[in-house]
Amino acid sequence: MATATRTADTAVGLPSSRWWILLLEGIAAIVIGILLFTDTDQTVFTLVLFVGIWWFISGIIDLITLFFDRHQWGWRLFSGILGILAGLLIIRHPMWASLLVPATLTWVVGLFGVLIGVMAIIRAFQGEGWGAGILGAISIVLGLFLFSTNTGVAAQTAIVAAAVWAIIGGIVAVVWAFRLRAA
Numbered sequence: 636m637a638t639a640t641r642t643a644d645t646a647v648g649l650p651s652s653r654w655w656i657l658l659l660e661g662i663a664a665i666v667i668g669i670l671l672f673t674d675t676d677q678t679v680f681t682l683v684l685f686v687g688i689w690w691f692i693s694g695i696i697d698l699i700t701l702f703f704d705r706h707q708w709g710w711r712l713f714s715g716i717l718g719i720l721a722g723l724l725i726i727r728h729p730m731w732a733s734l735l736v737p738a739t740l741t742w743v744v745g746l747f748g749v750l751i752g753v754m755a756i757i758r759a760f761q762g763e764g765w766g767a768g769i770l771g772a773i774s775i776v777l778g779l780f781l782f783s784t785n786t787g788v789a790a791q792t793a794i795v796a797a798a799v800w801a802i803i804g805g806i807v808a809v810v811w812a813f814r815l816r817a818a
Contacts, residue, residue, distance in 0.1 A: 654815035661808030668801030671794055679794060680733040687725025687732065694718025737790035741781050744793070748778025 670678040697715030701708055725732040755763075755771025781789050 654812045657808050657815065658812035661805045661810075661812060664801045664805030664808060666805075668798045668803075668805060671798035671801065675791075675794055676733075679737060680729060683725060683733045683736050684729045686736070687722045687729065689722070690718045691722025691726060694720075694722060737793060738786040741786060741789040741793050745778045745781030745789075748774045748781065750778075752776075752778060 667678065667682070694715045694717065697711045697718060701711055701715070725736075752771040752774030755767045755774060759765060759768030759771060
């Protein structure tokens with residue numbers, strides 16, 4: 636039993652005495668998921684604004700760390716400037732960003748779907764089997780669907796999917812937190 640407990644603790648990365656952190660994360664995810672269902676526009680607006688603030692602060696931190704650590708300075712400089720610019724853009728225009736970010740996300744997901752699908756089909760022809768080819772074709776169709784659909788509809792679908800994902804993930808986190816507490 637002690638080995639299973641240690642394994643469960645290391646799987647989550649939390650000692651069992653910190654079960655309440657996972658509980659709070661789970662509750663927050665459930666609340667965000669419910670808010671995405673019930674008050675979608677305001678919740679997306681708030682989440683996008685938090686992302687903008689996060690990117691802005693992260694960009695500043697990336698630039699400050701350049702003075703202490705020159706390792707990968709080019710990437711840090713680039714990510715710092717990009718984070719500050721993206722953060723400022725979102726903070727200065729949060730309403731515009733709350734419309735643009737979900738739409739852009741659907742385009743990015745659509746592009747990744749097509750690229751992943753093409754790679755899976757190539758792997759299928761290189762001997763990975765028909766399963767990879769079928770999954771690749773499905774991925775391409777879904778990616779093209781995201782590109783061809785009205786951006787608003789695709790963004791709403793992505794928001795609903797995020798809400799479902801947050802609620803399910805939150806429930807799993809709450810259950811796991813109580814399992815850690817009992818251990």
